[in-house]
Amino acid sequence: MAEMLARLGFDAVTLDMQHGFHSTESVLRGIAGVALAGKPAIVRIPVGRFDMASRALDMGASAVIAPMINDVEDARAFAAAMKFPPLGERSWGPHRAVQLSRHEDVSTFMRTADRETLSFAMIETRKAFDRLNDILDVDGIDGVFVGPADFSIAWSEGAQVDPGLKEMMPAIEAIAAAAEKNGKLAAIFAADPGRAGRYRQMGYRLVATASDTESLVLGAATLLERAKAG
Numbered sequence: 001m002a003e004m005l006a007r008l009g010f011d012a013v014t015l016d017m018q019h020g021f022h023s024t025e026s027v028l029r030g031i032a033g034v035a036l037a038g039k040p041a042i043v044r045i046p047v048g049r050f051d052m053a054s055r056a057l058d059m060g061a062s063a064v065i066a067p068m069i070n071d072v073e074d075a076r077a078f079a080a081a082m083k084f085p086p087l088g089e090r091s092w093g094p095h096r097a098v099q100l101s102r103h104e105d106v107s108t109f110m111r112t113a114d115r116e117t118l119s120f121a122m123i124e125t126r127k128a129f130d131r132l133n134d135i136l137d138v139d140g141i142d143g144v145f146v147g148p149a150d151f152s153i154a155w156s157e158g159a160q161v162d163p164g165l166k167e168m169m170p171a172i173e174a175i176a177a178a179a180e181k182n183g184k185l186a187a188i189f190a191a192d193p194g195r196a197g198r199y200r201q202m203g204y205r206l207v208a209t210a211s212d213t214e215s216l217v218l219g220a221a222t223l224l225e226r227a228k229a230g
């Protein structure tokens with residue numbers, strides 16, 4: 001699935017270990033499939049599993065998304081797992097990543113890895129929003145990734161889950177502006193692909209859209225409709 005999606009016009013494919021059902025083994029296979037299609041693979045790790053961030057990079061991920069980064073301590077721990085010393089504490093062992101990279105010499109790989117792989121801290125709570133600038137300020141955090149579903153739960157104080165919640169849109173816009181001001185990347189999940197253009201206008205540089213299951217259901221529903229009409 002990952003390789004097939006990578007062969008479409010998407011710029012990258014994300015393998016989700018938080019709410020998707022990817023395991024270490026399937027992430028390893030997924031990254032290889034996406035690389036075969038010539039695209040970068042992004043991995044979202046489960047909450048707090050910063051060890052998996054280093055592991056995803058070892059497997060050849062180009063970027064890692066860490067959910068529920070709510071304060072500077074979370075951001076520092078995530079950055080430490082993502083970057084080699086002296087910036088972080090990433091331990092050496094990227095055997096698969098070196099094979100998938102264009103660097104043959106491991107020292108060149110090591111010296112360029114920190115800037116060639118991106119760490120995205122997810123902003124999806126009020127606590128994270130209140131500490132946004134401090135999180136953006138952490139060395140080794142390359143960008144923030146907004147989770148509008150969780151953010152809407154936080155924004156409505158548990159009343160609803162609505163990734164398109166109007167009242168939170170100014171905050172979503174402010175996150176992109178703060179990232180830009182800090183020289184970092186802003187990314188977001190567009191639960192409704194129709195919102196992708198609006199997010200781009202706000203300054204979001206990476207917009208993730210739809211899951212594999214949604215894509216399958218949408219495709220299958222279209223096929224069924226066509227078959228019944230034919």
Ligand code: 3PY
Nearest residue numbers: 147148149150151189
């Ligand atoms: C959210 O919307 O909360 C997400 O985590 C998107 O993947």
Ligand code: MG
Nearest residue numbers: 124147149150
């Ligand atoms: Mg979320």
